[in-house]
Amino acid sequence: MNELPWIEIISAVVVLAGGGGIAGLLVARRRRRTQDQGGGRTAVEREPEVAVEPGASTSPTREETSPTRDAPSPTREAPLETPAPTAGRLVRLRDRLARSGSPLGARLLSVLSRDSLTEDDWDEIEEELLLADVGAGPTTELLEALRTKVRVLGVREPAAVRDLLRSELVALLDPTLDRTLRTEPTTADDGTHLPAVTLVVGVNGTGKTTTVGKLARVLVADGRSVVLGAADTFRAAAADQLTTWGDRVGVPTVRSDREGADPASVAFEAVARGRDEKIDVVLVDTAGRLQNKAGLMDELGKIVRVSSKVAAPSEVLLVLDATTGQNGLSQARVFAEVAGVTGIVLTKLDGTAKGGIVVQVQRELGVPVKLIGLGEGPDDLAPFDVEEFVDGILG
Ligand SMILES: Nc1nc2c(ncn2[C@@H]2O[C@H](COP(=O)(O)OP(=O)(O)OP(=O)(O)O)[C@@H](O)[C@H]2O)c(=O)[nH]1
Secondary structure (H helix, E strand, O other), rough: OOOOOHHHHHHHHHHHOOOOHHHHHHHOOOOOOOEEEOEEEEOOOOOEEEEOOOOOOOOOOOOOOOOOOOOOOOOOOOOOOOOOOOOOHHHHOOHHHHHHOOHHHHHHHHHOOOOOOOHHHHHHHHHHHOOOOOOOHHHHHHHHHHHHHHHHHOOOOOHHHHHHHHHHHHOOOOOOOOOOOOOOOOOOOOOOOOOOEEEEEEEOEEEEEEHHHHHHHHHHHHHOOOEEEEEOOOOOHHHHHHHHHHOOOOOOEEEEEOOOOOOHHHHHHHEEEEHHHHOOOEEEEOOOHHHHHHHHHHHHHHHHHHHHOOOOEEEEEEEEHHHHHHHHHHHHHHHHHHOOOOOEEEEHHHHHHOOOOOHHHHHHHHOOEEEEOOOOOOOOOEEOHHHHHHHHHHO
């Protein structure tokens, strides 16, 4: 069970009653930290001005200095929401896939069911696959497999054709890939609690902040405790957006009040808080602007390096917008190269007929799609399951 909401309410009452005022709920810190001998923690050169959201129990080893903000989040008083259970989400969202994937599903099936397949029919199938962003290599593979099986097995009846197409698409998506999210906290050799850290990266506008918010809800629904880290310090509104997501399910957000603050420091603070409060998972949102590769590498590298002083990321999720096709893919390659990506989140699959991008993305980047976004609603994020996905696009 997540006890944070109660901690938050009690803390807020205590501070207000004590005359500290709302401003006292937020603290800023800037100090050098030295080696913590008991916990085996390493020093970070300079910590940022990081505001701790109301209800945050701060690290006992840290000093609190002047308040940096004077108003609580406007959503703080809203009742907490109960996220939808994660089991069977993809099944519930299947109609969205069926709508978006119809060219890949219904139209392919209608061509494949024709009495005798001519070269023109096969060309049409190829075109459909390419239009759906399956990618040249996988399209050729799929066509060859289908041609062989149709010829050898003489499959014609719609149900048999569907089964054949289904099994080929499932094979193309490789159901053997490990798609589990590593969100289990661990214990260091010296007994220190270490939260699982998930870093969320990707080009701006792909849906990173939204995905962090949705993922927090998934984890809360699964009974995990979560802290958010707003390391997208480039866009001030991103931290507010993230805080709002967290507030809705009683999850605190570690953020900086200073636009352009060092994102690595914010990430460090979030992970340290996860450690100190024995939180299960720390989700870190990062800035998405695509600068030159060296700049990106520096920034992401520093976030990983600095937060790893507490706990190394167990997941680096690359968020990719399914509607951007090839363009999105080439940008994603840069992130995959610099950030050591462990999984892909493919967003906006509800808004595209290009469901085939899943195949291409996995192939090109060599990492499994772990989650898919199927809408702007708070619970429109589902774990990726190959068979359910294929059933969705086949309608
Ligand atoms: N239809 C649809 N919209 C989505 C999905 N995921 C995110 N969005 C929308 O995409 C837009 C951008 O999302 P953000 O989360 O702000 O994107 P971001 O990557 O954090 O952007 P930056 O902070 O600028 O880097 C928002 O309007 C979201 O509601 C999805 O799965 N489906």
